[in-house]
Structures are given as C-alpha cells and as structure tokens.
Amino acid sequence: MESRFEFVEIRGDHPPLTLDRAVREGLSAQPKSLATQFLYDRRGSELFERITELPEYYPTRTERAIIEARAGEIIEAAGEGAAIIEFGSGSSTKTRLLIEAALARRPELRYMPIDISFEFLKSSSANLLEDYPGLQITALGAEYFDAADALPSHDGPRLILFLGSNIGNLTREEAVDFLTRIRRGMEPRDRMLVGIDLVKDRGILEAAYNDRQGITAAFNLNLLRRVNHELGGHFAEGCFRHDAPYDDVEHRIEMRLYSRRDQRVRVDALDQTFEFADGEFIHTEWSxxxxxxxxxxxxxHAGLAIEHLWHDDRNWFGLALLRVTG
Incomplete structure (x- = not known):
C-alpha cells in the first residue's frame, strides 16, 4: 500500500490560529466569540458523530441519501478520468460512495483528501487503501484556505468536494474568499461539488441544533471544558447554557453559550480574567x-456558476455542481 500513498504537508504564510490566541482575542471582543474549529477535539468529534445520528439532525443522512442516489451521475458529470480532491475529508464515509462509483467505471482512481488532523488523515487513508486496491491517495495535511491556494495537479479533470454543508460555517465574505481561491486554481474542465443546507421552516432548523437529548448542548459546552483542560480555565459548565436560534434575516443558525449570571472567569495560562454579564453570550458557530x-x-462573486443542483424530495439539502465561468 505504501506505493499507493503519499502524504504532503502544506504550510501557509500565516501562523495557524492557536487555542490560547483564540481565547484571548475572542473573549476580549464584543460580542464574545470562540473559533468554531476548536469545537473538534477528540471528545468534540465523538459528540458530533453522535449528533449526526440524532433524529432531529437531518443534514448528514439527507446528503448521504442524495449521494447514494446520484453518485453515478456525479462521477459522469465530473468527466472521464477525473481525480477527486476533498476538503475536510474526515473519515471519507460519504466519499466512499463516489469512490465506488468511479472505480465501477475504471480500474484506478486518484483521491486527494485534505484535513488539518494529520494522524486522522493517515489513518483514514490507510483504511481506504485496504478496501480499494485501485485507489491511489495523495493526502494533504493543511487548513482549508492554505490548501485552496495550492490545489494538486492531475492529468485530467478534477472533482473538488466540499461536503457536509461546511460552506455554511463560513460567513458569506469568507465563503466568497474561499471559493475564489479555489476558482483561481481550477481549469474549465474541473468541477466542484458543494453540499448546501437549504432554507426551510424555522422549527426544523432550530430542532436540528437544539436536540431533545442535549447532545448538541454537550458538544457546544465541551469547548469550555477544553479551555479548562488545555489552558487552566475555570469555567463552570453549569454557569452557561447552550442555545442555537435561527436568524431569518441572515438565514443562519447561531450557536451560542449564554452566561447564566454575572461572573468572572480566570484562564491561568493567559494570566487573564474575563467578565460575563448575565445573559451575555459567546458565539461559537454559524451555519x-x-x-x-x-x-x-x-x-x-467567485467566478463560479451552478451547473447542476441535486436535492432530496423535501428540498431540505442540496449538492451543487459548480463550473468556472468566463
């Protein structure tokens, strides 16, 4: 398998955001915030996997069902001999459907997963190589924006994946910037497949991020637990509560941690104390x-156009195939 695997680390020009910097800057700002990426330590990732299985949380299973039904069409639309590049590949669970559809049409496929977690990337790549003898993997250890500026080349078309409605975690300005960076590295024959969560009834959306079992609340509160563990924070989880309201003007869910009372919280590693008013919130994620x-x-705005949009019967989730314009 070693002959079919290559690992490449891509380093950006800017230093990566660290937890201590995120806490210092985010909790000193108004309104307060903590960067979304820090939700996903080991426990956070495990909790998120549980979230994807909740009855209220429709995005993961709905997207998977679309891919199951349309994998062949997607591969055909990508072009003959297309390689697959995937941002935020994770365990590549849904991508297996596309890999299998591609290998059903030809004996070999080049797959280039991108993830910031190097060890997880290597582990998931090893599993894929064992399961698919026709697969060749070039794994890229990088953050999204760094990898977007350095898309790997291929002797043929490339299908660039950004699944899981991850585009929704970026502000509109960040999303345009990200897509623009990818567009600069694309050729007319390349395509990009983006998972988008579609506007729907407020009740459905808010239920998906405020589940009755409290798993999403535990996921969000785990961020404070991480600050306690890694930076010597003194957050009492019971003094904060999770809520994720839907803003129907901006069309986004806003994940928040609300302070239950006036309080001061020290973070030892920063030698700093942060003040919270009763009802004040920490923003942790947009969707x-x-x-x-x-x-x-x-x-x-990024020089791309929708060539095709696949969606489920309820029109809750979509997979947009993008092409270069001009």
Missing amino acids: YKYTRETFAELCS
Missing part, C-alpha cells in the same frame, strides 16, 4: 442556509 438563488449569487 448559513441557502436557496438556489442566494447560493448562485454567492458563487458568481
């Missing part, structure tokens, strides 16, 4: 929702 029209407008 933007789109219509075809609003997502098409976003893409147009």
Whole structure:
C-alpha cells in the first residue's frame, strides 16, 4: 500500500490560529466569540458523530441519501478520468460512495483528501487503501484556505468536494474568499461539488441544533471544558447554557453559550480574567442556509456558476455542481 500513498504537508504564510490566541482575542471582543474549529477535539468529534445520528439532525443522512442516489451521475458529470480532491475529508464515509462509483467505471482512481488532523488523515487513508486496491491517495495535511491556494495537479479533470454543508460555517465574505481561491486554481474542465443546507421552516432548523437529548448542548459546552483542560480555565459548565436560534434575516443558525449570571472567569495560562454579564453570550458557530438563488449569487462573486443542483424530495439539502465561468 505504501506505493499507493503519499502524504504532503502544506504550510501557509500565516501562523495557524492557536487555542490560547483564540481565547484571548475572542473573549476580549464584543460580542464574545470562540473559533468554531476548536469545537473538534477528540471528545468534540465523538459528540458530533453522535449528533449526526440524532433524529432531529437531518443534514448528514439527507446528503448521504442524495449521494447514494446520484453518485453515478456525479462521477459522469465530473468527466472521464477525473481525480477527486476533498476538503475536510474526515473519515471519507460519504466519499466512499463516489469512490465506488468511479472505480465501477475504471480500474484506478486518484483521491486527494485534505484535513488539518494529520494522524486522522493517515489513518483514514490507510483504511481506504485496504478496501480499494485501485485507489491511489495523495493526502494533504493543511487548513482549508492554505490548501485552496495550492490545489494538486492531475492529468485530467478534477472533482473538488466540499461536503457536509461546511460552506455554511463560513460567513458569506469568507465563503466568497474561499471559493475564489479555489476558482483561481481550477481549469474549465474541473468541477466542484458543494453540499448546501437549504432554507426551510424555522422549527426544523432550530430542532436540528437544539436536540431533545442535549447532545448538541454537550458538544457546544465541551469547548469550555477544553479551555479548562488545555489552558487552566475555570469555567463552570453549569454557569452557561447552550442555545442555537435561527436568524431569518441572515438565514443562519447561531450557536451560542449564554452566561447564566454575572461572573468572572480566570484562564491561568493567559494570566487573564474575563467578565460575563448575565445573559451575555459567546458565539461559537454559524451555519448559513441557502436557496438556489442566494447560493448562485454567492458563487458568481467567485467566478463560479451552478451547473447542476441535486436535492432530496423535501428540498431540505442540496449538492451543487459548480463550473468556472468566463
């Protein structure tokens, strides 16, 4: 398998955001915030996997069902001999459906997963290589924006994946910047497949991020636990509560941790104490929702256009295939 695997680390020009810097800057700002990426330590990732299995949380299973039904069409649309590049590959669970559809049409496939977790990337790559003898993997250890500036080349078309509605965790400005960076590295024959959570009833959206079992609350509160563990923070989890309201003007879910009272919290590693008023919140994540029209407008600012949009019967989730314009 070693002959079919290559690992490449991509380092950006800017230093990566560290937890201590995120806490110092985010909790000193108004409104307070903590960067979304720090939700995903080992426990956070395990909790998120549980979230994806909750009855209220529709995005993961709905996207998977679309891919199961349309994998062959997606591979055909990508072009003959297309390689697959994937941002935020994780365990590549849904991607296996596309890998299998590609290998059903040809004996070999080049797959280039991108993830910031190097060990997880190597482990998931090893599993894929064992399961698919026709697979060749070039794994890229990098953050999204760094990898977007250095897309690996291929002797043929490339299908670039950004699944899981991860585009929704970026602000609209960040999303345009990210797509623009990818567009600069694309050729007319390349395609990009983006998972987008579609605008729908407020009750459905808020239930997905405020589940009855409290798993999403535990996931969000785990961020404070991480600060305690890694930076000597003194957050009492019972003094904060999770809520994720839907903003129907901005069309986004806003994950928040609300202070239950006036309080002061020290973080030893920073030698700093942060003050919280009763009802003040820490923003931890956005999750933007789109219509075809609003997502098409976003893409147009990046020099991309929707070539095809696959969606489920309820029109809750979409997979947009993008091409270069001009």
